[in-house]
Amino acid sequence: MNPQLEGADQLEGTYVFDLRVSNRTLRINRFFWRLTQADWRDRLLKDEASLMREAGLSDVERALVRDRDWLGLIRHGVNFFVLEKFARVVKRTNLEVYASMRGESLEEFLSTRRVPAAR
Amino acid sequence: MARIVGGIGTSHVPTIGVAYDKGKQEDPAWKPLFDGYKPVAAWLAEKEVDTLVFFYNDHCSAFFFDLYPIFSLGVGEHFNIADEGAGLRDLPPIRGDVQLQAHIAESLVNDEFDIATFQDRPLDHGCASPLPLLWPHRPDWPGTLVPIAVNVLQFPLPTARRCWKLGQAVRRAVESYPKDLRVAIVGTGGLSHQVHGERTGFNNEEWDHQFLHLLEHQPEKLTKMKHADYMRLGGAESVEQIMWLAMRGAMADRVRKVHQNYYLATTTAMTVAVYEEVGA
Numbered sequence: 575m576n577p578q579l580e581g582a583d584q585l586e587g588t589y590v591f592d593l594r595v596s597n598r599t600l601r602i603n604r605f606f607w608r609l610t611q612a613d614w615r616d617r618l619l620k621d622e623a624s625l626m627r628e629a630g631l632s633d634v635e636r637a638l639v640r641d642r643d644w645l646g647l648i649r650h651g652v653n654f655f656v657l658e659k660f661a662r663v664v665k666r667t668n669l670e671v672y673a674s675m676r677g678e679s680l681e682e683f684l685s686t687r688r689v690p691a692a693r
Numbered sequence: 694m695a696r697i698v699g700g701i702g703t704s705h706v707p708t709i710g711v712a713y714d715k716g717k718q719e720d721p722a723w724k725p726l727f728d729g730y731k732p733v734a735a736w737l738a739e740k741e742v743d744t745l746v747f748f749y750n751d752h753c754s755a756f757f758f759d760l761y762p763i764f765s766l767g768v769g770e771h772f773n774i775a776d777e778g779a780g781l782r783d784l785p786p787i788r789g790d791v792q793l794q795a796h797i798a799e800s801l802v803n804d805e806f807d808i809a810t811f812q813d814r815p816l817d818h819g820c821a822s823p824l825p826l827l828w829p830h831r832p833d834w835p836g837t838l839v840p841i842a843v844n845v846l847q848f849p850l851p852t853a854r855r856c857w858k859l860g861q862a863v864r865r866a867v868e869s870y871p872k873d874l875r876v877a878i879v880g881t882g883g884l885s886h887q888v889h890g891e892r893t894g895f896n897n898e899e900w901d902h903q904f905l906h907l908l909e910h911q912p913e914k915l916t917k918m919k920h921a922d923y924m925r926l927g928g929a930e931s932v933e934q935i936m937w938l939a940m941r942g943a944m945a946d947r948v949r950k951v952h953q954n955y956y957l958a959t960t961t962a963m964t965v966a967v968y969e970e971v972g973a
Contacts, residue, residue, distance in 0.1 A: 576849055582921040587891030588929050592848035596758045607757050609778050645891065654889040654930075655752040655846060658707075662778030668708065668888070672960060675893045684959070686894065691722035692712075692958035 591653050599651035602639075605629040606656035609663050618663060642666070644674045669693055695793070695867050695874040698740045699951075700944045700968040701733060701827070702908070702937045705749060705881040706961045707777070707818040713825055714782055726963055729954025730826035736952065736967050737827060742877045744790060745827070746797075746839040746863060748856075748939040749819035749881045750846065752777070755811060762809035763851050764859060766801070767816070767840035768794045775815035785830055787816055790837040793870060797839055800866035806859065808841075816840055819881060823965070827879075845882070845933040853923075854916040856935040860942025867943070880940025886961035887928030894960055895928040901955065901962045904934065909950050909968065912941045947971035 582590055608614040617625050626636045638646045647657055661671050673683035684690035709726065717723040754775035756762065771786040801808045820840055828835055844850055867876050884904060887895040907914050915938055923932040952967040
């Protein structure tokens, strides 16, 4: 246990991304990370299913991606900062992803915010 | 001799870049944010700052988890701005000063601060979100950057205290550079926010203001906090505020905040603050 993280496991709805998680999920994180390259983006948009198979994603992972299960992907151990690259490619804003992770619609989420128009 | 003329703390929210590129400077929802940066840009111009040392974090644009350095200093005459999945932004490449960057790397390593270095890698919103609000950049940027990437993504992260010490070592590096340069230190990130899991959307304005107070007057207290403390108080991703401590560590013991803008619109408490050294 990393002493710097003592107590972090008490935080609800929070998933620590450490080397153990990163090692377990390197493949799917790399799959998302590669979306910084235009050719990988084009291939994803053309045939997402076969690109996932080529990248070696598991059945569970492929289902999470296919379902755009943002919270499920985070709980699986995907790092948010590669996940947001996927969101850009499939034309979801971060606010939409945030709402989804909270189990809310975008409008519901924005209604809890100070300046809902800042989108 | 190069000298430090002040410090800046700033959020690096990617949405700032998006709003900037869409020309939302006068949009009522965004105007309070953009207006808050105008005095900072004026301060940088007035102080005739040549170089910004930028403590930022890479969001898997220059590095991936297969090799993710704890601290890494960028070396190059130019840095491209990263494509983060939405294509390229209409900004000129960021300028660098190889002689200064190399000197700082040498000084840090000889000071037993074994920093990694990178070349030919892009800078992402960690730098490029606030930078256009700080500096005019048509046709080109008015100065150079020393980018110092800090791992705040994959635990183990450097401790708050280690970031503070990095700042102190960077001060020694800057002050031992023989050329007359005016340098400002920038710490980026925060303030309170969480962008993953069911706790997404967490904010804590009381803590944000306490953090700003402590950073100015009692930064040592912040160096003693654990990562879990930052996560609990400000949301998981607010742990990146340890990069503000690196900036503060590069400054004199006593500083004075000469400007602050705090704007919590949706998810992140977007904040910018300018510090000058007392007696300087």
